Amino acid sequence: MDYILAGIQEAFVLLLSGDEEVYTAVFATLKVSSMSIFFTLVIGLPTGFLLGYTNFPGKNFVRSVVDALLALPTVVVGLWVYAFISSRGPLGNLNLLFTLPGVAIGEVVLALPIVIALSAQAIEELDLSVKDTLLTLGAAGRKLALDILWEGRYGMLMAAVTAYGRIISEVGVATMLGGNIKWRTRTITTAMAFETNKGQFAMGMALGFILLLIAFIVNGTLSFAKRMRQSR
Amino acid sequence: MDYILAGIQEAFVLLLSGDEEVYTAVFATLKVSSMSIFFTLVIGLPTGFLLGYTNFPGKNFVRSVVDALLALPTVVVGLWVYAFISSRGPLGNLNLLFTLPGVAIGEVVLALPIVIALSAQAIEELDLSVKDTLLTLGAAGRKLALDILWEGRYGMLMAAVTAYGRIISEVGVATMLGGNIKWRTRTITTAMAFETNKGQFAMGMALGFILLLIAFIVNGTLSFAKRMRQSR
Amino acid sequence: MLYELKNIKRYYNGRCALSINHLAIEGGQIYALVGPNGSGKTTLLRILAFLDEPTMGEVFYNGSLVAPKMMPFLRREVTMLLQDSRLLTRKVKDNVAYGLKLRGMDPLSMKHRVNEALEMVGLSPKEFANRKWYELSGGEAQRVALASRLVLRPKVLLLDEPTANVDAVSESLINDAVVRAKEEWKTTIIVVSHNLLWLYSVADEVLTLWGGRIIQQGPENIIPGPWKKLETGLYCKTLRDGQKIFVSGEPSESKVISISPSEILLASHGEKSSARNVLRGFVTQMTYHNGDQVRVHVSVGDITLVAFLTKDAVMDLNLHPGMDIYVIFKASAAKWL
Amino acid sequence: MLYELKNIKRYYNGRCALSINHLAIEGGQIYALVGPNGSGKTTLLRILAFLDEPTMGEVFYNGSLVAPKMMPFLRREVTMLLQDSRLLTRKVKDNVAYGLKLRGMDPLSMKHRVNEALEMVGLSPKEFANRKWYELSGGEAQRVALASRLVLRPKVLLLDEPTANVDAVSESLINDAVVRAKEEWKTTIIVVSHNLLWLYSVADEVLTLWGGRIIQQGPENIIPGPWKKLETGLYCKTLRDGQKIFVSGEPSESKVISISPSEILLASHGEKSSARNVLRGFVTQMTYHNGDQVRVHVSVGDITLVAFLTKDAVMDLNLHPGMDIYVIFKASAAKWL
C-alpha cells in the first residue's frame, strides 16, 4: 500500500529535482507519442472517413476486421514490425530497430484501428442531413471529406484522445522495438516496467504519475478547445 | 520474417490438434475478458451517461480527468490493484492475487475510462432534441437514461467493442495480477509475451493469431447485430 | 387557473428572449400563440412544458409554485410537440406507443390506442405502423410525432407548428383532433403556428408575442419602421408606392406599431374623412369566420392590412377580391409596441 | 429544356415512391410542385438536385444524360434547400459564406454577398451574422438555410418547404427573393410547399404529384373515397351532411378523384341544372389572383371545393364570404387518379 503514497511523493521529487534520467525519458515519451499520433491521424482519419462515409460491398466485413484489430495485442504488433525492421528484415537498412522512430511505427500500427474505427463510427453517427447539406452547397471530393470531418469534430477529437492515451501508455511495443535502452529509447512506460520488474514499486508509481500528468496536460488542452463549443 | 508465416501455420496446428495448454489459455482469456467487460459496462455506461447528460460545475474538469485516464498505463493499474489485493493489502483476505477474478479487477480499472469517455461523448453527440423528445413523452429517471443510451446505441456498442479490444489484448495487468501461472492464470496474451521472451517468436505469433480470431468472432457477432440497422 | 406566470424572464447568453409580467392560462381552452420569428413562442412553450426553467420569475401550475424537482412528474401530464420534432429510432408504432408504455398501459389497449392515434393524423396503421422511423416523408414524420403526443390524452398539449410540412387534408384532420382532445379529454391546448388561417379556425383565444413580450393586439397589422418624426409631432412611414402612414404617440424602442383590425374601416370612396390615414389599396383575400365575421386582407403599397367586417358590411360595400378600396384609420389608432 | 426525365422510378425497400414517364422542365421559370404528404415531392427534388439517383430511368440535364460521376460538378450549379434543413455547426455568416468559399470568392465581395443574402430573408446582418448556429429560433434557422442557397445565385434552385416555420413578413420577403432570383439571375426555381396561397403567388407553372405520379390536374379538389358503385354505373360518395357526389368512369386503384377548379360552376340557386352534381355549401374564402381571377373556397359537407371565377362573375353573383351557394359540376368532370 505504502508505495502508492511513496510514489506520489517520489514523482514530485523527481520532477522538481530535475532528475536527468527522468527528463530524458519524458522527452523520449513526448517524441514518440507526438510522432505516432501525427501519423496515426494522418493515415487514420481519412481512412475512417472513407469507411464511415462510403458504401461498398463488403463494407461490413471491413468494419468487423477493423473492430477485431482493436484487440491487436502489443506482442503481435511488436513481432510483426520487428520482422520488418530487424536488420535482416526488408527494412533492415533503415536501422530503425531500437530507435524512437522504430517504436513510433509500432505505435501507429497499434493505434490505427482505434482511430479508424472510432472516426468511422463518428461519421456514421452524423445525421445524414449533414452530408446532404454539404452536398447541396456544392462540396465535393477532399473538401467534402474535410468538412464532414469538421462537422464530426468532437467525435474525431475523442478518437484522437483515445488513440493518444493508448500510445502514450503503451509499453509492450516500446520495449520490443525500442529495447528500453537507457538515454536513448527509454520512455516513461518502459522505465516504469523496468523499475517494477526490479521491485522498485514506488519508483514505478512515481513514473506512472508523471505519465498521467503529461496525459492530463495534453488532454486538458484538448478539452479546453472543446469547451469552446459551450452550451450547445 | 519467416516466423510470421510459421506463426500462422502453427496457429492452425495448435487449434486443430487441440493443444491442451492453448485451450486452457483460450478459456482463461474468455473468462477474464467476459467478466471484465461485464463489470466495465455495468459501471461504465451509467457513469458515462451521467457525465454526458448532466451539467454540473466542474464537469469539464471531470471529463478532462477521464480523458487523461485513457492514458492509464497498465503498470500503474497493476501496481495499484496489487497494493489492494496482495496478501498484505486491505483486500488480502479475499485471496484475489494470482487469480482470474483478480486480473479482471485490473482490467475493469483499465477499461473503465474508455467506456466512460466514449459513452459520455456519444451521449453528448446525440442531438439535443433526442433528450427533449424523450422528456416530452414523459420519460424520467432510470428509464430516461436507458432510452437515451438506446438512442445512442451504436456509440455505446463502439465503446464496448473498443474496451473489449483493450481488455482481451492486454498483457501487463494480466501478468502482474495473474502471474501468468500455467494451467491457472495463463491467458493467451501472457503466454504470448512469455513465448516471445523465450525467443519463440513463431509460437508468439501463433497465439496472437488465435487471439485475433477470437476478437474477430466476438466483434463479428456485434457487427452483425449492428448491421440490422440497415441502410439508415 | 391552470398556469400562472409571474415576472418571467428567459435569457440566452445575456440576450433576453422572453419577458412576461403576468400570464394566466385557463384549463380546457385552445390557445393560439402567434408572433413573428424569434418573438419567443418556442421559449415560452418550453417553459410551459417544463423542459426549461425561466432565468427568473415564478411559474405556478394548478395553483402551486413549480420547483425543479417536480418537473419530471409534471411532464407526465404536460406534453409538447417540438418545433424541430423528431422520432425515436424505432418503428412508427413503437414511437407512438412509447409514452403509453412508460405509463404502464397493457399491450392490448395500447395497440388499440396507437392505431386510433395514427388514424387521427391520417396515417393508416396498416401501412405505417411497421415502418422504420426513417421510412417516412417529412409530413408523415411530423404527423407520427403528433400522434405520439395525442395518444397520451394529456392534460396539457403544447403544439409548436403542428402543421408545418403537413398537407391540407391532414391539416383539417389535425384541426379535428385538437378539437376532439379539448372536448373529449378536456385537454388544454396551446398551439403555435404561422398558419393563421388554420390557427384561427381552432383557437378560442389568441396570445400575441412580440420581441419576447405579450401584447394585447392580435398579430395582424404590425407595421415596422423606419418612422420619421414630423414637425407636427406625428410620425410618418412612406410606403413603397409613395403613400404615407401617420401615427401619433411616443415611439418605443422597437419602433414598431400595431393597429387592431377592429380600428380599421374600409370605404369605397376616400375623399371625406376626419381620420388622418386614408390609404388606397385593393382586396386580396376575404375569409369567413364563425359569427358572421369576415376577415378582409387589403394590399396597400408593400404591406397588407387586415380588417374585420360583418357579413352585412361586406355585402353593403359589395366587397370582392381585386376590388379597389380605401383603408381608413386614425393616427391615434396605432399602438407603439 | 433544362431537365428531361424519362421513365424514372425510385424505390425505397421495394416500395415505389416515384414513377414518372416523362417530365420536361424549362429554364428560367418558377415551378410549383404540389401534392399531399408522401406523394414523392422530396424524392423528385432530390433527384433533380443530383443528391439521389433514380432506381431506374434516365435524367437529362442541359440535353445530356447525367452519369453518376458528373453529379459533383452539377451540384455546383444546382442547389437545394432541404425539407429537414439544417445548419453547419458554425456561425451564421460562415454558414451563408460556405458555398461561396467553396467557389473561391474573395473575402471582400463575399462579405457583401453574405449580408445581401441575409437581408433578402429578413435577417439583419448586424444582429445575426455572428450568432452561432444554435442561437436561432426555428424560423430564423430556416431563413439562414435559405440565405445560404440564395447567396450562390445558382442556375437551379430547388426549395423544399421554404416557408415552413417562417412568419408572414418573411414569407413575402422570400416571395420577393425567389422572383428576384428568377429575374436577375435567370435562376430556374422549383418550389415545394403546402402553403398553396403563397405558392400560387410565385409560381409560373404548377406540377402536381399524387402517389408518386405527375397528374395533370391542379392540386385542388382531390376527393378521396370510399366510392359506392350504383346500378346506374355511376359511383357515389356520401358527405357527412348527407349530400352525395356522383361521378362516372372506371375507378383507379387509388379510389381518388380530382375535379379541375375550372370545371366547377357556382350558382346562387340550385334548382335547374343538367349537371348531375348540385351541392349546397357556403363560401369560406376568396382570394385575388393576378389576371382578375378569384379563387373561391366553398365548404360542402366535410370537404372544401375550389372554383376559379372572374372578378366580374364574382360581382354578378354578389359573392361574399359566408354566403350560401351551390356548387355544380358534371359526373364526367371527375378524373380518376
Next chain:
Amino acid sequence: CADEKVLLMATTTSTDDTGLLDYLAPLFKEDTGITLQWTATGTGKALKLGENCDVDVLLVHDPDSEKKFVEAGYGVDRTQVMYNDFIIIGPADDPAGIKGLTSTEAFKKIAEKKAIFVSRADESGTHMKEKFVWQQAGLDVPDKEEWYVQTGQGMLITINVAAEKKGYTLTDRGTYIKYEANYEGKPPLVILSEGDPYLLNQYSVIAVNPERCPKAKYDLAKKFIEWMASPRAQQAIEDFRLMGKQLFFPNADVASQSK
C-alpha cells in the same frame, strides 16, 4: 555525435536489474571510449536478437544454449566472465522443513509435503537448473501438480509470486540480494538451502558473428569481451556490492575460452 563509438548489447534481466551494468558501463567507457548500451530481455530472446544481427554482443547465462548458438555460427568469441550461484529460498517458518538440506533433498521434501513451489518455467538458465535438480532428485517435473506454480516470468517477479503464495523457489543469488535490498533487510523469503556445487550460474559474453552480420560492430564487441576478461573489469565485478553483499564472482581467468 555521429562518430561516437556505440556498442549495443543484449543481456538478461539479472545483470540489468541488479545494477551491475550501470556500474560497469562508465568504467568501460573510461578505458576504451566506447559507449555501452544494452537491452535487457530473457536469455532466449537475447540469443534471438543476436541471431537476427540486431545487436553486437551478448551477455547471457545459459551455457547449453550458448554452445548451440556458437555451433550454429551465430556467435563467436564466447568467453565466460563471471558466475554466481543458485539458492533455494522460502518462507522463514519453513513449512516443508528444508532448512540446511541439500538441494535434491529439499526438492524431495517439498514434493512430499506438496508445499508450494514456484517455478520460472521459462526455459531460462535458472529454469534449466531447476529441471536439472528435479532430475537429480529422481523426480519428474511436477507439471500439473496443484502446488507447482509456473509463472513463466522473470526472477524477481517469480520471487514475489513465491512470497505472495508463501512458497519456495530456486533463484540466483544476485537477484535475491536485490530482492532483499528492496525489503531493507527484512524479506518475507529467506535462504534455506545453498552451496551445492552444481548450482553454479555461469555468465558469458559472445560476439555476434561478423561474417553473418556485416553491420555488427565486431571490433567494438571484441574490445568489450577483452575488457570484461581483463583484470580491471574482473576486479570491478569482484567489488560490486549490494547491501554489502557480493553478487557476482569473476572467473574469466580460470574459465577456458571456447574458441
